[in-house]
Amino acid sequence: MFDFALQSAWLIPLLPAIAFAVIGLGTRQNKQLSAKIAIAAISVSFVLAWSVLGAVLTNNITVEAPFIAKTVWTTIGKIELAMGMLIDPLTVVMLTVVTTVALLVEIYSLGYMAHDPGMGRFYAYVSLFVASMLGLVLAISFFQMYVFWELVGLCSYLLIGFYYYKVSAREAAKKAFITTRIGDFGLLLGIIMLQIYVGTTDFAELQLQLPHYIDVSGTGMLTLIAFLLFIGPIGKSGQFPLHVWLPNAMEGPTPVSALIHAATMVVAGVYLIARAFFLFNQIPIVLEFIAWLGAFTAIFAASIAITQRPMKRILAYSTISQLGYMMMALGVGSVTASMFHLMTHAFFKALLFLGAGAVIEAMHEEADIFKMGGLKERMPVTCKAMTVGVLAIAGIPPLAGFFSKDEILAAALEHNFFLFLIGSITAFMTSFYMARLLFVAFYGELKDDCPAEETNDFMRYPLVILAGLSVVSGIWGHFFGFGEWVRFGAPVHEGINFFVAFSSVVLAAAAIWLAYAIYVEKRWSAHGLAARWGIFYNLSYNKYYVDEFYVIVRYYGCFVVARILYWIDLNIIDGAINMLAKLTGAVGGTLNRAHCGSVQAYVICFYGGAILVMGYALIYAYKVLSMAGGAF
Amino acid sequence: MIDLQKAFELVVNIGLPHCLLLSAVLFSIGLFGLLTRRSIIAVLMCVELMLNAVNINLVAFNRFGSMPDHAGQLMAIFGIVVAAAEVAIGMALAIKLYRERNTINVDELDELKG
């Protein structure tokens, strides 16, 4: 069974792709059938993915000795482009996480999308997304990864704009697509330069050839390549300054937010760097840059999340912050911590998003947490699941977030104390705003006109399962040797750094107590605090005016340039074109007279041409014959 | 000084060049008619003349050239077949044209005028 799964791992992305084709071409109108097809496909992929995990564990496949199967896809000149699958523990972690979350989200969507007329379309898009994401995970080369990278970008665009009749959804889809395009462009440039300078984009070959390349050519060009490659993850994983699309991406259906914009697609950037860590590892300056950018993004997004009011937006900024965490972990050289946090984050963030979706649907599309309150009584299961999620992300032991965050902070501490400090402050903020969300929305007084009811089974059980995973995945990872298994270089130590653990738990507990004091006990007035720290509050509430900054840049930068270009276009380029057109018209008008319509005049011209050709041939033949002595 | 004896032999010893020159004369006459006649039927007849001029070439090369078989004549036969098809279609078109326009003069058919 395991070997079969390993050999047919290519089926994992293929099945959802087939589901996409079947739904998209055939059963789109039939909601229930479409959902069943999609869920059947992802279920088989799910089983296969977990069997691949078994195969990797039993067949002794490690990061040093991955399982690679590939076939030549096409040859362009000397460049041979291969498609295939690379399976090592890194891949398997992503495979299992993606298929698990995708399966739960698709089941959840049975309830969430039940009344949406576009449900068939939804399942088609989600299947395509899952297929692309799994293809990305299995990629053997930068090139293949880029293909699927763009595909997941497309799916993200389609799903953010799922409610295409809403202007905000359309705008958000456009924004996401264009913003990530900037990053993709850098990534593409990096891949092309990699192909040109090193001669391959295949991960395994690259790993072999890179030391020779560095011996011969040094790391100068490689530094540029690594920076360019990193621009892709900046866009896709929502790092500062290209994070602006991610909060807007919440215009899509909530299950999509959970699946794509929290658990899977946005971590593609993290995965890309982890996959190509052998490359980044050669260039410490880029790693340093990644670490500091990640840390900055983490604290930056966390400080925004503190003041936001819509539930999904809080979670979106939380996602950006956590992605920054993962980037920081990569930057300080710990693939293990990063991937561990990626896994646990996928579970508890999907849980939080799905819970938020349940709440928002129960509240009839009301997303502002301050218009909720006391939902604990109305939605007990959702409330318990959300509480688990919040505690997990806050890092309360023994939940998942505690272990993964602890590893990241420990790695940061080994690297640089300031990074550790930023990480700890971020952890404090994270605990605070998540506790704020929980207390405001679920505790406190029940509003009189609250329409909320407990959700249906389809939506409830995935929450429960994800809550269970949020509890156990940390323990499981910690005690069953995640660090010896998913790693770069030597196995990572597995002990808990008690200083880090103690400080982070204390900080998290303090933050939760603070939130409790402000929002439940009302010991301090939230409004009063906001008024007292007006500048900071406004900065945070308005997301540091990054969007406005972009608008200004776009207006005064692009608009002015565009006016100039418009003038040039109108007067110089169009003028030249118009002149050309007039010239052509004049020539045509003159030549037009030659078209007298008389067939015989045409025949005269035809034979005139024939005579010219014959005359030339005769002169040529005469020259040749006279040179040869002649037959005359 | 022109060698009269040689010139006489050139004229009298019929060979390939004579046939080709005959063909060229016939072709040029056909071409002249093609360019000057107004009636589409006359034009068609001139085209027939030109086609026959070509056939003379084929037969002459078959006769005087170093051909091992009758392929040249065969080509001439195919030429005749094509010409027959052409004249049938051409006459049909001419009749149709006459019915539609009541004229068969090519210089009155100038729809191609630009």
Next chain:
Amino acid sequence: MNELISFANEATKLLHWIIDFVLNFAVNLGVPNLINAGVFYGIGGVVILMALGVILFRNIVHSALCLTGSFIALGCLYIFLSAEFLGAVEIMVYGGAVAIIIVMGIMLIKRDDMSHSNPGRGVVAHIAAGIVSAFFFVSMAAAVIMSPFGELGEYKLADSVTGLADLMLTKYIVPFEVAAVLLLMAMVGAIIIAKGREADEA
């Protein structure tokens, strides 16, 4: 008696001498070639004269008659060039069928006075056409004269009917069949074009 016999011998000798002389003279002059030349120029002259008639007559019926004559003369030329079968085909197809088609066409189109049924174009057109065809002829003639045909041998092929039949049914079977299909299609096409649509007749 002896005188008579010797006179007869002398006369016979003289006759033989005369015959020998005449024959030698004829051979020296190349009488077979002369006969060949006479036939060729005769036939060629007829062909060219008839062709000139085609383009010069004002009456299109006369032109068509000249065309037929030209075809028949061409058939004779083919026979002279030892392509007997082709000559027969030329006379039958061109001199027969094509000529009849053309005459039928004339008959279907022109009904009244035939004396100016084959009008020519203006003087400018004649001059231009003359220049073009003259140049064309000159260039072709130059090509013929410049070409070293003298080295070509003269092969007498036996029995053109057998040879053609062999070729037509073996090596060139596909063009042969295609030609058959082409003729059929031309026939169908001519009928459809000339007949017009049902709506036209109604």
